Amino acid sequence: xxxxxxxxxxxxxxxxxxxxxxxxxxxxxxxxxxxxxxxxxxxxxxxxxxxxxxxxxxxxxxxxxxxxxxxxxxxxxxxxxxxxxxxxxxxxxxxxxxxxxxxxxxxxxxxxxxxx
Amino acid sequence: xxxxxxxxxxxxxxxxxxxxxxxxxxxxxxxxxxxxxxxxxxxxxxxxxxxxxxxxxxxxxxxxxxxxxxxxxxxxxxxxxxxxxxxxxxxxxxxxxxxxxxxxxxxxxxxxxx
Numbered sequence: 001x002x003x004x005x006x007x008x009x010x011x012x013x014x015x016x017x018x019x020x021x022x023x024x025x026x027x028x029x030x031x032x033x034x035x036x037x038x039x040x041x042x043x044x045x046x047x048x049x050x051x052x053x054x055x056x057x058x059x060x061x062x063x064x065x066x067x068x069x070x071x072x073x074x075x076x077x078x079x080x081x082x083x084x085x086x087x088x089x090x091x092x093x094x095x096x097x098x099x100x101x102x103x104x105x106x107x108x109x110x111x112x113x114x115x116x
Numbered sequence: 117x118x119x120x121x122x123x124x125x126x127x128x129x130x131x132x133x134x135x136x137x138x139x140x141x142x143x144x145x146x147x148x149x150x151x152x153x154x155x156x157x158x159x160x161x162x163x164x165x166x167x168x169x170x171x172x173x174x175x176x177x178x179x180x181x182x183x184x185x186x187x188x189x190x191x192x193x194x195x196x197x198x199x200x201x202x203x204x205x206x207x208x209x210x211x212x213x214x215x216x217x218x219x220x221x222x223x224x225x226x227x228x229x230x
Contacts, residue, residue, distance in 0.1 A: 036219075036221075041223070042223055043120070043206055043208070043224055044206070044208070044219075044221040046218045046219070046220075051216055090158075090159065094215035094216065095215075097172050099171060101164075101172050101215075102172075102215035103161050103164060103172050103174070103214070103215055104161065104214060104215055104219070105161070106151075106158060106159035107158070108158040109158055109159075
């Protein structure tokens with residue numbers, strides 16, 4: 001079964017610094033991978049997704065992630081943090097069910113704190 | 117296009133009561149998924165409906181149920197509420213395959229069980 005691990009429940013960076021949020025997954029088949037962001041009192045919003053096309057995926061707001069099969073990782077990066085990036089970030093991986101369909105399994109989330 | 121809407125936004129119930137939450141997906145989306153979000157467990161998958169059929173169900177007790185109507189609107193019901201059911205319930209819609217398509221999330225219904 002596929003699962004996803006996000007290292008670090010909290011990550012703190014200074015404004016202008018590199019953002020790196022880590023996500024590792026376990027899967028016996030090539031999965032679909034996602035990063036979603038949740039701002040306070042809101043639902044989740046898609047940042048980017050990997051669906052077996054290019055391994056380097058560019059998303060909204062300057063974020064990107066690289067699918068590395070050998071490392072089973074899908075880390076999220078942004079070259080320069082902005083105060084508005086402060087939010088909770090969720091990595092998600094597709095998982096087969098015994099119904100034959102799939103579902104998304106979400107990581108536990110990483111809260112990004114950005115200081116001036 | 118209007119986004120995903122969820123009603124009510126906030127709900128306070130007491131143990132033993134039942135509750136019904138509603139979700140209106142984006143027009144044209146046929147898949148609706150429900151998630152429970154809590155600080156301790158994170159986002160947990162409840163179930164997914166496509167064209168009025170439940171395709172997948174998560175590991176929740178039978179007190180949690182749902183349905184989808186012909187216009188793709190969905191409801192979830194929790195019977196015999198327990199304190200541990202206090203959570204943010206999120207609904208998400210997608211065109212067909214939520215494990216591959218972009219899911220669009222509503223703002224959630226915050227349920228408090230006293």
